[in-house]
Amino acid sequence: MPKRFTDSDKWKKKWFRCMRNDFKVFWIYVLDQCDHAGIWEVDFEAAEFFCSGINESEIRQVFKKQYQEIDNGKRWFLKDFVDFQYGTLNENNRSESRKPWLNELRSEEIERTEKLMPLFKSEESPIHPYRLAWEINEFLNKDTIYIGDGGDIVTISAQAVQPRSPGNWMDPGALGSLGVGTGFAMAAGLANPDKEVVCLYGDGSFGMTVFDMETANRFGAPYIAIVGNNSHMNQIRYGQITKYGEERGNIGNKLGDVPFGTFAEMLGGFGAEIREPNEIQPTLHKARESVKSTGKSAVINVWVNPDEYAPGTKAQTMYK
Numbered sequence: 001m002p003k004r005f006t007d008s009d010k011w012k013k014k015w016f017r018c019m020r021n022d023f024k025v026f027w028i029y030v031l032d033q034c035d036h037a038g039i040w041e042v043d044f045e046a047a048e049f050f051c052s053g054i055n056e057s058e059i060r061q062v063f064k065k066q067y068q069e070i071d072n073g074k075r076w077f078l079k080d081f082v083d084f085q086y087g088t089l090n091e092n093n094r095s096e097s098r099k100p101w102l103n104e105l106r107s108e109e110i111e112r113t114e115k116l117m118p119l120f121k122s123e124e125s126p127i128h129p130y131r132l133a134w135e136i137n138e139f140l141n142k143d144t145i146y147i148g149d150g151g152d153i154v155t156i157s158a159q160a161v162q163p164r165s166p167g168n169w170m171d172p173g174a175l176g177s178l179g180v181g182t183g184f185a186m187a188a189g190l191a192n193p194d195k196e197v198v199c200l201y202g203d204g205s206f207g208m209t210v211f212d213m214e215t216a217n218r219f220g221a222p223y224i225a226i227v228g229n230n231s232h233m234n235q236i237r238y239g240q241i242t243k244y245g246e247e248r249g250n251i252g253n254k255l256g257d258v259p260f261g262t263f264a265e266m267l268g269g270f271g272a273e274i275r276e277p278n279e280i281q282p283t284l285h286k287a288r289e290s291v292k293s294t295g296k297s298a299v300i301n302v303w304v305n306p307d308e309y310a311p312g313t314k315a316q317t318m319y320k
């Protein structure tokens with residue numbers, strides 16, 4: 001359990017002081033459970049277990065000014081918690097001046113996430129890449145290190161995936177060099193044996209380094225690989241289409257329809273081919289269990305729509 005600060009200022013606030021004791025216990029529970037960014041993954045079953053006697057609708061009513069709902073109430077953003085962390089831990093720090101900016105960014109992020117929700121929840125078949133990105137976000141827990149290695153699919157995932165703790169995000173950085181995923185996964189797993197490692201690859205990227213999944217397994221650093229498979233190098237394909245026309249998009253960018261799930265099975269792990277959106281989440285959980293019980297990496301090959309692109313890809317000036 002990570003050690004970190006809680007909002008001890010709550011005792012100075014009248015709304016808190018004047019509360020019934022069971023409400024106070026609930027609020028202390030939520031402050032202890034939320035992550036560093038003040039996000040509580042709403043779980044009333046657990047809350048009722050630890051703070052007996054509370055009632056969800058009453059709680060939502062009583063605390064409605066204290067939180068901002070995200071994802072139709074599945075998460076709460078506790079602004080006061082963030083204000084406290086960044087504002088008053090140390091009077092001499094300079095974080096006070098950053099507080100309004102951080103809050104502005106967070107509110108903006110929440111707003112953008114809400115706007116994208118129809119795509120994140122898309123039931124389309126073939127699977128919309130935004131749906132895959134959102135399902136991955138839903139799957140992460142506080143001990144999951146998320147790695148992105150790919151083109152378009154990883155750009156999309158950056159709009160959805162929010163690691164639950166600091167240090168739990170890895171990507172190639174500004175140059176976007178493909179092929180980092182397997183090495184990053186191995187390093188992350190070896191350095192953090194108690195954490196879970198999830199790597200999202202594009203199918204082009206996966207092919208570059210995946211044979212070292214065998215190395216990862218052999219050195220006791222198994223991980224969950226998810227392939228956003230669009231049978232193309234889509235980020236490059238988009239540019240070629242806009243610059244040279246539809247008929248030239250596939251040149252150098254068309255890849256085969258490879259059932260990468262079998263790759264994990266070949267190495268003794270769990271593999272799956274996913275074609276329907278509602279299969280993603282249960283399969284991710286199966287992969288989690290399998291990596292734990294077998295010590296072998298899992299590969300979930302998710303067939304996503306090759307005709308959907310990330311807005312970041314579409315906005316690149318070099319393609320115009």
Ligand SMILES: Cc1ncc(C[n+]2csc(CCOP(=O)(O)OP(=O)(O)O)c2C)c(N)n1
Binds near residue numbers: 151153178202
């Ligand atoms: C080492 C390296 N080679 C080439 C590129 C250029 N590049 C950027 S995205 C991309 C396509 C990646 O395809 P895939 O992994 O399937 O992702 P998709 O865009 O299809 O989601 C390429 C070749 C790069 N970033 N790094």
Ligand SMILES: [Mg+2]
Binds near residue numbers: 203204229230233
């Ligand atoms: Mg691809």
